Amino acid sequence: MIKKSNLKMGMCFPFLIIVILLNACTTAKKLKYFQDLPENNQLTNLGDSHFTEPVVQPDDILSINVNTTEADAGQIINARNGVNLVAGINSSTGSVGVSSGYLVDKDGFVEIPILGKVQLAGLTTTKAKEVVRTAAKKYFKDPIVDVRFSNFKVTVLGEVNRPASYVLPNQQVTVLDAIGYAGDMTIYGKRTNVLIMRKTSDGKNQSITLDMTKKDVVNSPFYYLKQNDVVYVEPRRARQDTNTENTVLKYITVAATVLTAIVLLHRYSL
Known part of the structure; x- marks a missing residue:
């Protein structure tokens, strides 16, 4: 009788191990990108x-640098990039800091020392660089201009x-970059439904899930x-999926441990 019971328990134990492994694999798969x-x-x-x-849009802040063959010729212009204009967010920690540079006014103009008011709204930084260079040629010899956000x-x-707002060091940023700056998704993040919200230059609001x-x-x-x-990572059923998986795995593990102990006790009792 003991041997028969022992045999049944021994057959159940490998099955429980397989269940635990399958459950762990299923949970791990949900955490993978590009499956x-x-x-x-x-x-x-x-x-x-x-x-x-x-x-470039109104209220943007631009870093504008002008360098020439003449020593210190663009110093007055470049010094403005060290002036704090508005509160910002540190790109690595998410902490509050300051952004510096030239503020684009509501009409799309930037007022640059010596060069005067230059309209940059609606231009890419590449085009804006050419506009500033054209204005700078009137005052400087062979100016080299750099314009960045x-x-x-x-x-x-x-x-x-x-989670935070991040001021990033470049303008070619992917959603993966943003998630990376934010320390990656938690195990509760729903990787199949990442929401992107965007406001267009004409004031319209758009959204899409990736x-x-x-x-x-x-x-x-x-x-x-x-x-x-704005990148929003949705939780998986308000974390219920993961909580349920963890609870089931916990009970299966406990049951497997108890069953192992019973099997060993039966073997030693023979």
């Missing part, structure tokens, strides 16, 4: 990404480790973020 990529060293073509260079900001909310488990997400026009975009 449809082949799991080998095969080169995979992901297609073309859609990056559109952002344009000082307040390229995106906000990452929801199930990430460091499935970060699919490789074709890189082809979305929202894969590259624009200034002031």
Whole structure:
């Protein structure tokens, strides 16, 4: 009788181990990005990404530098980039800091010492650089001009480790970059439903959800973020999925441990 019971318990134990392993694999799979990529060293073509260079808008803050062959010729212009104008967010910690540079007024103009008022709204930084260079040629010999955003900001909310607004060091930023700045998604983040919210230059509000488990997400026009975009990582059923999985796994583990002890006791009692 003891041997028969012992045999049944011994048959159940491997089954429980398989259940535990399958449950763990299912949970781990939900945490993966790009799940449809082949799991080998095969080169995979992901297609073309859609990056559109952002344009300057009113209330933007620009870093404008003018350098020439004449010593200290652009010093007055370049010194303005060290003037704090508006509160910002540190790109690495999310803490409050300041942005410096030239503020674009409501009419789209930037007032630059010596050069005067220059209209830059509606232009990319590449085009803005040419406009400033043309204005600078009137006063300086062979000017070299650089125009960059000082307040390229995106906000990452929801199930990430460091939700905050981030002022980023460059303007070619993907949704993966933003999630990376925020310390990646938590284990509760729903990777199949990442919401991107965007306000267009004409004042319209747009939104789209991206499935970060699919490789074709890189082809979305929202894969590259624009200034002031909001990234929201939705929780998986208000964390109920993960809580349920953890509870089931906990009970299965406890049951397997108890069953192992019973099997060992029966073997020693023979």
